[in-house]
Amino acid sequence: MGDWWYRNILEPGKLPLLLALSAFVVTFAATRIITRMIRAGKGPFRNVTPGGLHVHHCVPGVILMTVGGFTAIGGGRTGWGAAAAAVLFGMGTGLVLDEFALILHLSDVYWTKEGTISIEVVIMTSALAALLLCGFLPLGVDGLTPDEEQNRLTAVGTVLFNLVLAIMALIKGKPRMAVLGVVVPLIALVAAVRLARPVSPWARRFYPGRPKARARTIKRAYHHDRRWSGLRRKVDYLIGGAPSP
Template identity: 70%
Template structure:
């Protein structure tokens, strides 16, 4: 375990990324716990309203992201400073993405159905960063033997090919499949060859003069959403709290 940790986390300079991910996830979970307590009127917590203005936690989140980013640029990828920068950046990202829906809609939709977009983007971000950390990318690793080098570059080549399929899946309106498919073989290919969602850029470009394809895309999207949306929303509500009615 120690050898794996050094070769794949410390030596390639991934430790700051790991610290940022851990602080990001912890900040999001703590923030959601506090906001749920505030919503229920429990505990010592409350909204910050200096001068009658509700200060959303996206504000300190942006400040921490800026601080962490500039410290990281000034200090490089290694050393104590890079660790501090990573933690500050991760905390800032956790606070900002927790209110992603508010930024997207420019409205306080935190406890509405639209607010679940924040939980969705957090899950996708965690999945993407975790997959990057888990990947055995060769960059920054010294003294790689021929066999290990071949294995690592095979992974890189696979990721590159998957990335092309992921781009197609993304233009077809399949963001979750695209993110996972960059690193998991055949997932992106599955999303790339399937029908696009009816409102996706791919559908607007290539289904414009194909009424049958548009109709099939609408039917398939309706069936998919009917089958999986309720389950996805339930999981999001467990993580982030159920919306207000």
């Protein structure tokens, strides 16, 4: 176990990433537990409202992210300073992304259906951090051989190609696959070659004159949403709590 810890975490300098991911997940989980207790009127916790102003927890989250981020940039990847900066940054990110929907809508949609987007963003962020921890690098440059890494043209071409795939996935209305595809190019490739979502910029630009393609994408989106939207909604509600009626 000690050997594995050194080879996979300490030697490549991944301990700060591990600490940041752990702090992020724990902070988010603790925040959701506390907010659900406040909503139910249980426990000692209450909203912070000095002078009648409701201070959302993304505010201390921004402060923690700022302190942790600048501390990490100013320091190295090892030592207690790097570890402390990673924990602060992870905690701050957990607080901020828990209220991602509020920042997006500039409105208190925490306990509404729109507020569940925060859960999806947190899940996606956790998945990306876990992939990075496992050794995946953005835009697929980790798949190059040592000889290819020495060839700058090949490396730049690989990065640009994977970036194009991720952008195509985004334009086709598949933001989750686009973000994950930045780390795992195969995901972006699948999203890029398949039909676009009906309301995506790609569909609006290329499908109006192709009624068969438009009919196929509408049908595929309908079946996909019917199969997965309910499950995704149940997971969001289980983690973050059901919206208010």
